[in-house]
Amino acid sequence: MALRQPLKGHWSFFFYPAGAVTLTGSAEYAIPGRAFNLTCDVPEEASSVKFYRRPLMTQSPQTIQVTGDQCYKILDGISTLCTPDVCSCQPSTFQYASEFVLVIIPIPGDHNSLWFCRRENTNLTNPTADSTDYTLNVFEQVTSIELQNPPPPVTEFDVIDLVCVTSPCRPAASVLWSVGGLNYTSFSSSRVQGTILSFVTVSILTLQITRALHGRRVICSAYNTDDGFVFDTIQPILNVEYGPTSSIDISPSDRVHTGDEGDTLPDITCTADCRPDCTFVWTRPDNINFTVSPVLSLGQLKRSEQGNYTCIAVNNIGSSNVTYSLTVRYPPSMPAVILLPTNYWIEGEEYRVLSCIYSEGYPAPASVDWFRDGVSTGVMTSTIIIGPLRPEDNGVGYFCRVRNSFTDSKMTNLTSAILLLNLTCKYNVTLSD
CATH class of the missing domain: 2.60.40.10 (Immunoglobulins)
Known part of the structure; x- marks a missing residue:
């Protein structure tokens, strides 16, 4: 399990004077139930190091002592030879070491606990010295993410904001967005809310609505480990309404036609991509409604039918039209x-x-x-x-x-x-x- 760095935060850098005792952890976050190393670095060497957790200094500390070239853990007066899963040290000289490692198994309640170590060396002017406090951060898995505002039916060219919120976790979770299987994370922004105890990520996806998004599923997901993804359970499907705009067309596709009187004109069908479906109206050259139908059917051509025919497609979103120009050739009268x-x-x-x-x-x-x-x-x-x-x-x-x-x-x-x-x-x- 690889932990993810918080979306927002900062790294702290400390500068220690030469010879200072320092206490560090083996990772930024400790995972509950897994071994975690606390390392006390002692540049001036020590014969033993005691590890304390505040405010429990009244309890017996855990001590690592160097005896000969071996390291022992002493707890409640009982001395146990160090093993890699319990403790370790690196003896630098006989009876002394410069690095002491205590292995702990953290639990969620250990989060934000304060630890320090105290070195002991009677050969030094100052036989004891304490490290600065080390804050133990314990990992908390993000367990859920929820879409706060499932979108209602939307209209083409609308701009909408969708909001997903994660469960409290440590470190803060990252949020990914997908629409119709495509990555839309770059169209989102996230902010982190919370305290030192846990973090909530609020992510907002700004979506420019197009007709191509109709029927696409919106999914937000979150993770704060590489193998710990969680997904929104709502996963709405976009319902986009749109007018005909430039999609209106006729079939056959020629918009200008010249025919002879008496010839049979094939039916002209008007089409448009609309949601909800469009109503189609054809008007005659004299601008009088001819038929409420997508199909213009003139049959055998008459000279009186020459002119421009207009198909109008309309729904509650908008309307659009296309013009079909008909020229009818016919003979002069008998002279x-x-x-x-x-x-x-x-x-x-x-x-x-x-x-x-x-x-x-x-x-x-x-x-x-x-x-x-x-x-x-x-x-x-x-x-x-x-x-x-x-x-x-x-x-x-x-x-x-x-x-x-x-x-x-x-x-x-x-x-x-x-x-x-x-x-x-x-x-x-x-x-x-």
Whole structure:
């Protein structure tokens, strides 16, 4: 068993004059029931040394005496040869030694007891000399540690303090923290309370709450020997509540989609990591609630469904949203050719105007081509000017064709009916299909 140094404390250093008698222990703490050595160091040598415990000086002291080159323990007038488990000395000359060791078996009640030794040497001017007092510290095992404030449900981004307190012990115990099996001791601070009789360690773990900590077990443990760990018996599991924040997403993952009218759009599913679970609401491009569901289901696309759809995820902690942009391609309407009622005269020549009438599709604008008797005129505007009119223009057929990327992808022709010019008289132009 290796003792642990106190969390807080100090070491005392003493300076003794030359020739001073000193009494020391074999360790900082004596373990109850185990042999512990009290060593009386006598630089000027002694024929015997008496060991006293205060305030029991009225009782017979334990004496170690040098006889020849042997050491004997004398108690109540009975002399016993020293053995390693009882006493020892190191004779320096015949009948004298400079170091005397008394082996004691301490009990818990011996803690903080005062001891001193007295050397005897009749050849010295001062035949007796006492050591300074030695305080015997007796080890007390830490037996428990308790979490004082098991955490209630917490919210992401909260900062909480958890407090663990040890049982009284000597020396003061060290405290370790783990969360989810990971060492969190560096996020804690400890202080020691108590007196010379025993110490209590109070340790505070400061925890920044994240969603990753949900379901993680918090454990505090204490030790004041290398093989004497004790663990908190509560060991709570963190219950972390959090809003969707940036976890909101959709599946399929593309947030911008272009489709053709009549195509079937796969369902769009909105997801978010929330505790408690989120409610999902989809809104239409006109900002009117569309459905209280994580799933947006449009089926076959219509041109009226084009626009931005917003999924909102919300729980009692917070809300977040993601936008899905839908573009629907569709064709222009079937065109029609009309003869404008107004004629134009330029330098005595007559001109007429034909117009290709249609509604735009998407994308717009559509492309327009004019044809005369089935041959492209190269005119690509929505109107065409005919003239100067001649008799041979009678019966000529004109039509227009419109297209956009939708009709191109579908390989669809949108062609108007043919308008035939009827020039039966100079200023009479009629429409004939």
